[in-house]
Amino acid sequence: MAKVIVFGSLNMDISVECDDFPKRGETITGGGLLMTPGGKGTCQAVECARMGADTFMVGKVGDDQYGRQIVAALTKHGVSPMNVSITRRAATGVALITRAKGDKTIVTDPGANYKMTYAEVRAAIHGLGQRGNIFLAQLGCDPDATFESIKCAKRNELYTVLNASPVQSLPLDLYPSLDLLCVNATECRSICGIAPMNDGSIKEAIDWFGERGVGSTVITLGSQGSATVIDGKLVKVPAYHVSVVDTTAAGDAYVGELVAHLAFDGTLEESMKYASAAAAICITRVGAQETMPRWDEVEEFVKMREQA
Incomplete structure (x- = not known):
């Protein structure tokens, strides 16, 4: 089993539910207040750990109550x-x-996440990383620190994974350092200019990243599942359809399970199937870290759906 090193954001999520999203200048009444440890980095790390992977978080918090709660939650989840x-x-x-109608809007203040330096991440890579281990990053921390850290992990022969969210442009010299890039349809279009609307455009977008040096690309397509290219052929993995409660952490459940399954030497296609199951379970629950399913839940979910 490969070790998983996650460099990413550590946030406190403050979430409210309402019937519909407020219009500009409008004040509305909501409810269901939740204050829970979140952040794309921590949620993906928690999902990796819940899948049984040996997981290490790299990041920064403030000297405050939220920071202490987040660190305690990481320890609790393994x-x-x-x-x-x-x-x-x-x-x-x-x-x-803000949660409404099975969807959400999110505004973040990165705070301490942007104080994490490349030198600190490099020290963690050198201290934790060994050839074949997995280095997972997102885009919620300082971009330069993130890009240089990925390159450092690649030089040290770690398997590098980038979930390009929140979306921003990527430097051309980063692509050859990416063993696996995971984007959703919106992020894909923003980065490469190709909207993955059908099989032709999906493969065109994945090939676009491959031509720039990315080893493999996975595009998540919401209710349409996810797709990649293996041996030159488009491979699509369907989504599992469930009643949607909260989509806040669905992408993180997907990426966390995907990486964890790869850490246990799963194939990319198999890992995508179980990642889809993890995301489906996640969206039937409210919140962030606490919605991340365990391996036994994912395994049972897939088994039940295949027998149906």
């Missing part, structure tokens, strides 16, 4: 926080989430 540091130069990152 993620090592030994490389999560504390800064007094910024508060812990916060995400403000």
Whole structure:
């Protein structure tokens, strides 16, 4: 089993549910307030750990109550926080989430996440990383630190994974350092200019990334499942259809399970199937970290659906 090293955001999620999203300048009444540890980095790390992977978090929190709660939650879920540091130069990152009609809007203040430096991540890679281990990153921390850290992990022969979210442009010299890129349809279009609307455009987009040096690309397509290219052929994995409660952490459940399954030497296509199951279970629950399913739940879910 490969070790999973996650460099990413550590946020406190403050979430409210309402009947519909407010219009500009409008004040509405909501309910169902939740304040839970979140952040794309921590959620994906928690999902990796819940799948049984040996998982280490790399990041930064503020010297405040939110930061202490987040670190405690990582430990509770089996993620090592030994490389999560504390800064007094910024508060812990916060995400403000509005939930309505099975969808959500999110505004984040990165706070301490942007104080994490490349030198600190490099030290963690050298201390934790061994050839064949997995380095997983997103785009919720300082971009330069993130890009240089991925290149460092690649030089040290780790298997590098980038979930390009929240979306932003990627430097051309980063692509050859990516063994696996995971994007949703919106992120894909924003980065490469190709909207993955059908089989032809999906393969065109994946090939676009491949031509620039990316080893493999997975595009998640919401209710349409996910897709990749293996040996030159388009491979599509269907989504599992469930009653949607909260989509906040669905993408993180998908990426976390995908990476964990790869850590246990699963094939990419098989890993995508189980990742789809993890995302489906996640969206039947409200919240972030606490919605991440365990391996036994994912395995039973897939078994039941295949027997149906």
